[in-house]
Amino acid sequence: MRAAAFFLLLLLGMLSQLSQAQYHYQGLMNYLESRMVAMEERIALWHEQNSRYNSDLKQFRRQATDLLEKLAKDHEKLQQDLEGTGARVERVEREMDYIETKNPPKPCIKAKDKIVEQEAAVKKKKKDQFFEVSVCVDIVSNIRAMKILKRLGSTKGMWTKDSRTSKVYVFNGTSEDTLYEFSSVKELSVSSGMSKGKGITLPSTWNGTGHAVYNGFLYYVSESSELQVIKFDLRNSSVADSAVFPLEDRTPVYTLNPLTLVDLIVDEDGLWALYPVGDNINLAKMDPDTLDIEQMWDTACPRGGAEAAFIGCGTVYVVYNTRPSSRSRVQCVFDVNDMVASGEAPLLYFPRRYGAHSSLKYNPVERQLYAWDDGYQILYRLALKKKLWAVVPPPEE
Numbered sequence: 001m002r003a004a005a006f007f008l009l010l011l012l013g014m015l016s017q018l019s020q021a022q023y024h025y026q027g028l029m030n031y032l033e034s035r036m037v038a039m040e041e042r043i044a045l046w047h048e049q050n051s052r053y054n055s056d057l058k059q060f061r062r063q064a065t066d067l068l069e070k071l072a073k074d075h076e077k078l079q080q081d082l083e084g085t086g087a088r089v090e091r092v093e094r095e096m097d098y099i100e101t102k103n104p105p106k107p108c109i110k111a112k113d114k115i116v117e118q119e120a121a122v123k124k125k126k127k128d129q130f131f132e133v134s135v136c137v138d139i140v141s142n143i144r145a146m147k148i149l150k151r152l153g154s155t156k157g158m159w160t161k162d163s164r165t166s167k168v169y170v171f172n173g174t175s176e177d178t179l180y181e182f183s184s185v186k187e188l189s190v191s192s193g194m195s196k197g198k199g200i201t202l203p204s205t206w207n208g209t210g211h212a213v214y215n216g217f218l219y220y221v222s223e224s225s226e227l228q229v230i231k232f233d234l235r236n237s238s239v240a241d242s243a244v245f246p247l248e249d250r251t252p253v254y255t256l257n258p259l260t261l262v263d264l265i266v267d268e269d270g271l272w273a274l275y276p277v278g279d280n281i282n283l284a285k286m287d288p289d290t291l292d293i294e295q296m297w298d299t300a301c302p303r304g305g306a307e308a309a310f311i312g313c314g315t316v317y318v319v320y321n322t323r324p325s326s327r328s329r330v331q332c333v334f335d336v337n338d339m340v341a342s343g344e345a346p347l348l349y350f351p352r353r354y355g356a357h358s359s360l361k362y363n364p365v366e367r368q369l370y371a372w373d374d375g376y377q378i379l380y381r382l383a384l385k386k387k388l389w390a391v392v393p394p395p396e397e
Contacts, residue, residue: 093352136268136313138384139340140330146351149189149377156259157372158209158359161185162216163266169213169234170197170377174259174358177205179218181234188377202232203239208260209359209372210253214271214288219264221245227261229273229291243291251276256307256321256356267311268364274316276303283316283334301332310362310369312382315340317348325356339387353378 153172161168168182172194180197182188187196204222211220217240218232227250231241245262252258253276263274264286271288274281283297301309301318307328309318318332330348333340350357355374362369369380 137387138313139315139387140312140317140346141383141385143348143350143380144383145381147379149379151376153375155374156209156358158211159372159377160213160361160370161363162213163363163365164215171211174208175205177202200234200237210260210263212264212266212271214266219271221262231291241291247275253281253303254306254308255304257358263309265311267313267362269314272311274309279303281318297336299334301334308357308360310360312362319357319360321356327352328357344388
C-alpha cells in the first residue's frame with residue numbers, strides 16, 4: 001500500500017510539473033506570435049512608406065527635369081539676346097570710331113604757346129638742316145580703316161610684312177625660336193593655324209615682340225648674359241651678323257609690355273631701335289648692314305603707360321593705354337628733324353578692340369600698321385599729310 005501511495009504521489013508531481021511546463025510554453029508562443037504580428041505590421045508600414053517615397057521622388061525628378069529644360073531654354077534665349085546686343089553695341093562703337101577718325105578732336109594748345117614754340121623752332125632750325133636724317137616729309141593724320149584678319153596664337157606676339165619681298169612673318173609668343181613665313185597676307189588668312197606657313201628655326205630665342213624684317217633679313221633681340229641684336233638671313237637660315245646693344249638697365253621700353261626690352265623698327269629710312277633710359281624712351285638710328293648705332297635721341301616720351309610704338313618718315317608715335325585696357329591712343333610724337341610742331345602732333349585714337357597691343361609694325365609701302373592684339377591679327381590703314389615745315393619752310397635768318 002505504501003508503494004502504491006508513493007507511486008501515486010510521484011505521478012501527481014510529474015503531472016503538475018508537465019502542466020506548468022505546458023503553460024509556460026503556451027505563454028512563450030503567444031509572446032512570439034504577438035512579436036511576429038508587430039514585425040509584419042512594421043514591414044507593411046515600411047513598404048507603404050517606401051512606395052510613397054518612390055512616388056514622391058519620381059514626381060520630384062519630373063519637376064526638376066521640366067525646370068532644367070525650361071532653364072536651358074531661357075539661358076539659350078538670354079545668350080542670343082546678349083549676342084545680339086553685343087553685335088549692336090560693337091556696330092555703334094565702329095560707327096563712333098569712324099566718326100571720330102573723320103572728325104578728330106583738335107589739340108588743346110594755347111595760341112601764345114604755339115607762336116612761341118614755332119618762333120623758337122624757326123630760330124633753331126635752318127632751311128638746309130631739314131633733311132639731315134630723314135628725307136620723308138609725311139606725318140600720320142588719322143586712322144582710315146581697321147581690318148581684323150583672324151585670331152591666331154597666344155595673346156602676345158608679332159606679325160609683320162617685309163616691304164621689299166612682300167612675305168609675311170608670324171612670331172607667336174614672347175620667348176620662342178621658331179617663326180612662320182607666309183607668301184602673302186591672303187595665304188595667312190586662309191591658313192588653318194600655321195599649317196600653310198614655312199617654319200624657320202632661329203639659333204636662339206627672341207626676346208619680347210620688338211622684331212623687324214627688312215629686305216630679307218630678320219633683326220631680333222636675344223637676351224643672355226648680354227643683350228644682343230641678331231641679324232638673321234631668312235633666305236638661307238644663317239646668322240649674318242650680331243652686335244651687343246648698349247642697354248644699361250634691363251627694364252622694358254614699354255611698361256604695359258614688360259617682356260620687350262628693345263623695339264626694333266623699320267620705316268622709309270631704314271632700321272631704328274627704341275630703348276629705355278630712366279623713365280623715358282630713347283631712339284637710336286642703326287645701320288642695317290653693320291648694326292652700328294649712327295645717332296641717338298632722347299624722345300622725352302615717358303615709358304609709363306606705353307604699350308607700343310611705331311615710326312614713319314622719321315617720326316616716332318608712342319601709343320599709350322591703361323590697366324585694365326581701354327582705348328589705345330597716341331599721346332607722344334617725336335620727329336628726328338624737329339619738323340613737327342607741337343600743335344601739329346596728331347591726336348590718334350585707335351578703335352576699341354579686345355585688349356592691348358603687344359606690337360605695332362609699320363609698312364611704309366602699304367602705309368599700314370600690322371598689329372597684334374590679344375591673339376588677333378589686325379591691319380590699320382593710315383592717312384598721311386605733309387609736315388608743316390615741308391609745306392611752309394622757315395625763312396633764312
